[in-house]
Amino acid sequence: MREKALLRSLKNIALVMLVLNTSTMIAQKKNKKNKEDKTEQVKDSLKNSKGQKYDDLIKKGTFKKGLFNTIQVKTDLYLEINDSLFQREFLVVNKISNVPLPVNDAGLNKGMNYENKIITFHKDLVAKKVWVKSSVPKVSSPVGDAITASVNSNFSESIIEVFDIETKNNDSTSIVIKANKVFDGKQKSFNDVLSNIGFGGSVKSDLSYIESVKSFPKNIVVKSQLTTSVAEGGPALSVTIGVTSNIILLDKTPMPARFADKRVGYFSEKHWYFSDSQHAMLEKELITRWRLEPKKEDIEKYKRGELVEPKKPIVYYIDPSTPKQWRSYIIEGVRDWQAAFEKAGFKNAVIAKEPTEEDTDFDIDDVRYSVITYVASPKSNAMGPAVVDPRSGEIIESDIIWWHNVMTSLQSWMRIQTGAIDPKARGNKFSDEHMGEAIRFVSSHEVGHTFGLKHNMGASFAYPVESLRSPAFTAKMGGTAPSIMDYARYNYIAQPEDHVEAITPKIGEYDKYAIEWGYRWYADQTEEHNALNALIAKHQNDPVYFYGEQQDGDSTIDPRSQSEDLGDDAMKASEYGLKNLKRVVSKILEWTYDKDESYYQTGKLYIGAIGQWNLYNYHVLSNVGGIYLNTTVHGDNKQSYVAVPAAIQKRAVSYLLNNSIKLPEWLFFNPILDKTNPLKDSPLGPYEYTPYTLARELQYGILYSLLSDDRLLRITENELFQRNEAKENVFTVTQLFKTLHQNIFAPTIQNKSLTIMERMTQKNYVDVLIVSTNKLFEKTDAKKIIQLEETLSMPHLCDYLDESKMARNINQSSLKRVSEVTSDKKGELNQVLQLLKTKRNIGNQETRNHYFDLIQRIEKALNNTL
Incomplete structure (x- = not known):
């Protein structure tokens, strides 16, 4: 009985399961049919959507x-x-x-x-x-x-x-x-x-x-x-x-990335890497570069060191709206890079040409074409940006923007920097050949950016100043610096008696090295890593291959890496520059003469000369409180931070006292002013600067920068780290103030009546000390000074991208109110106050009025900042 009952139960269960399975199969078929019907409905709706x-x-x-x-x-x-x-x-x-x-x-x-x-x-x-x-x-x-799922989600x-x-x-x-x-x-x-x-x-x-x-x-x-x-x-x-x-x-598989090294200047794209094996996320930077690869059939030749043509060369087209007389020079500026790419193993890697009838689809705005676009505009500039695949750093296309008015900047640079030694660079208008060579240099510079190269502002420091006066050296090196990516303009150091002819920037050894580092092709990633490190190690002790990042001009830390400078000694270079500048200023009226024309060109060239003088001031100024910033790696036995030697800082202060703080009369008070003031273009027309006002404001700017909190803090910090050095090897804030005080107040100490210029200098000095200890005034006046410096600065190319914002960030100025700076500045104000009180009744009426004014200002300032 139990067996039969059990058998019946099993049969019932089997029957129930069969019914359930059948129902499930019917339901699945029904659902499948519904889905198919729904898909067909969607397809039908697509076929007839909106009729x-x-x-x-x-x-x-x-x-x-x-x-x-x-x-x-x-x-x-x-x-x-x-x-x-x-x-x-x-x-x-x-x-x-x-x-x-x-x-x-x-x-x-x-x-x-x-x-x-x-x-x-x-x-x-x-x-x-x-x-x-x-x-x-x-x-x-x-x-x-496992972490990849989290990466995808986050x-x-x-x-x-x-x-x-x-x-x-x-x-x-x-x-x-x-x-x-x-x-x-x-x-x-x-x-x-x-x-x-x-x-x-x-x-x-x-x-x-x-x-x-x-x-x-x-x-x-x-x-x-x-x-x-x-x-x-x-x-x-x-x-x-x-x-x-x-x-x-974009390609399904991105170009293999090449990781940036701070010792070679390339633009880069940041990238984050996650993996299960990590203890922390890895951040790297991918350099931006074109995809240059040997053809498959040439790989073995390439590996043997033979030059081969790349699978796809880099091609630049010349905008058909470019004036015909400049096209060949722009093309030559591009082709000059061929030698650099040969260092990377490629021949005919860079091509520049005008579009022909064969380029039936040519369109300047089409990203298939890299174009040097010629722009009709009053703007004086040129720039070379690139379109980049952010996945890999591959440059897809580049557009060099060439503003027509860039020639005004080129002419100004050449007249002011080389007019003393080159007769071709003196008139109101140059020959097409002379201007064409300048255009060629700018073309090469901007094309360099489109290869991924950043400015190398440290290149010019490689050449000793005296070598730039040598015809043999300059002819051999072929330029003013080892890199055309520096802002090393024209050779303002060479003197007329030197007979130097190679005075224009050229593509140099650093440029060839940087292209080799960025573009040499490797089949294996490990081989690439080892070879690139070896290339840097091979050249790391040669200053010709030094890379110096662009810095913020208002807060330069490393004096080796500056814009518009030449040579390894700013004081010596600037002294030579001043000799030539004095020659130029004496000839401005003659060189700008144009019968029946106004003195507009005269005033423009004049303010350019003043701007060049001011440029020298800041080249020198950066040495005071300067620090050599070296990009170091483990095992290279280099110091990352090296204070500028005390002897160099003292020479810098001496130069400033003799050539900047003591204003040169040949520059600010000369026969040009009988005809015109210095002129600066503005939207409302030429803007005139009277010499007394301009001299006063520029002197103020030099003193303000010289006594800036950041500079004094760097001097103090260097003193702290050099406390075990011999006293003569350390430059201190106390020495700086003592030197300035003894020079600026020398006629007061000697009981003399002061000239207008001497009174102006003392007022500027005291006001800088007061303002820089008063935050409200600092914000107001500092802004005005910066605006003036920007007005007088030499025009820059490539200002579409401020590389200085990407430079190293070093915090040296937090909590300044509890640093030595405040004590030093108040102490100097008190020293000046005590001197003036003892001399208040000495000198002519103007001098006594001046002392009375300064005493009141200082007493008020010290009382307000207590």
Whole structure:
């Protein structure tokens, strides 16, 4: 009985299981059918969405094949996206194509790249949408590591745009979206031109439109005219800016990255690395460079050291709007880099040419073409930025912007720096040949940036000052510094009797070394790492290969790495420079003579000469409280921080007292002033500086910088670390103040009546001490001084990117109120006060009035800061 009952129970269970399984199978089939039906419904809805079938849409418009097939129906732009392109990475590159006068006047011009971003497209058939996401690709982790899941979650993409799916193609391998809104200014997701150029506001859609579209195998180019309204203290002004948006398909596998080394100057992209084996995240920087590789059939030749042509050379096109007389010089400036790339193993790696009839698709705004764009603008500059794949640092394209008025800067530099030794550099207008050679130098400099090279402001320190007076040395080295990436302009050191002819910057040994380090190809990563380190080690003790970062000119720490300087001794170089400058000033009226013309050119050249004098002052000034900053690694036996020797600092102070604080009369009070004041261009026309006012303000600026808190703190810190050195080997704040005091107040100590200039110097000195101990005045007056220095500074190229902001950050000035600086400055004020009280009744009336004024100022200042 039990067995039968058990058997019946088993049969019942089996029957129940059979029913359940059958029901499950029926349900699964039903669900599958429902899903299939739903998919078909989605497909059908795509076929007929908004009543537009694919074939009908093409019949209505203009169809072009490319990366995205484009369909233009009247004013509507449709993009057809193939299924293979979804979730692929694209780079959006936005450039300015044309501008009206107000934008041009603001310094924005054709060819300038203002916004790049990585995007991906994602198809959603259920919602009938295409989602566009963007990311910052600076994070990597190994496939298979556990942490990779966390990396994906914590560094995910963000949705920036969505499109409706309009229809699909006939074999359902692509879908079509309407893309107007991201190109005509309605949406900022792909192109936010106004925010990126600093205008703000929004685009007026009714006054904006898509101008044209081109589609190629790996990119599309969409040009638009976008209008906004700008009101700057007056009636609203309509401003239309032509923009070009390129969408580029990036390679699935990025170019192998090369990691930056601070001892070689390359621009770089930061990257974070995560892995399971780490104890902490690894941060590295990828240098920016072109993808130069030997052809497959040439790899063995390359490894043997033979020169080979790269698989894909770097090609620059000359803008057809470039004046014909300058084209060959610009091309030669590019070709001059061939020798540097041969050091990296490649011949014919760099090509510059004018577009020909064979370049049927040539378009300056197309990222397939790197162009040296010539810009009609009053701006005096040139720059060489690059479009970079942020995943690897690969340079995809470069646009050198060449402003027409850059020649005004070149002419000013040559007249002031070489006019004393070169008759070709004296007149109001140079020959085309002479200007052409200057254009060639600037072309080489800017092209260097497009290879990824940063400024090397330390290169010029490699050459001894006296060697720059040698015809044999300068002819052999071929330039003013070992790197054209320095701001080592023209040879202002050579004297007329030296007969030096090689006075123009050239591509030098550092440039060749840097290109070899950045571009030599290696098949193996370990081999690359070892070879690059060995290359640096081979040259680390040779000053010709030294790399010095660009610094903030207002707070230079390392005097070796300065803009516009020459040679290894700023005092000696500046003394030679002053001799030549004095010759130039004596000839300004003669060189600028132009019958029946105004003295505009005279006043402009005159203020340029004053600016050059001021440049020498700051080259010297940086040695006071200076520190040599060395980029060191374990095992190189170098010191990272070395105080400028005391003897050099004392010589620097002596130079400043004799040539700067004591103002040169030949510069500020001369026959030129019978005809014109120094002139500086402004939006309202030439701006005149009277000599007394200009001299007073420039002297104030020198004293203010000399006694800046940061400089005094560096001197104090150096004294602390050199406390075991012999006394004569240490330069102190006390010595600085004692030297200045004895010199500036020498006529007072000697019981003399003071001249106007002597009274001016004493007032400036006392006021600097007062202001720099009073934060409110410091903020107000320091700003004015900085503005004046910027007004008189020599024009700089490449100011689109301030590399000094990327330099080393060294905190030396926190809690200054409890440092020695406050005591030192108040102590000096008290020393001056005691001297003036004993001399208050000595000298003529003007001198006694002056002492009375200073006594009151100092007493008030000391009482207010107690």
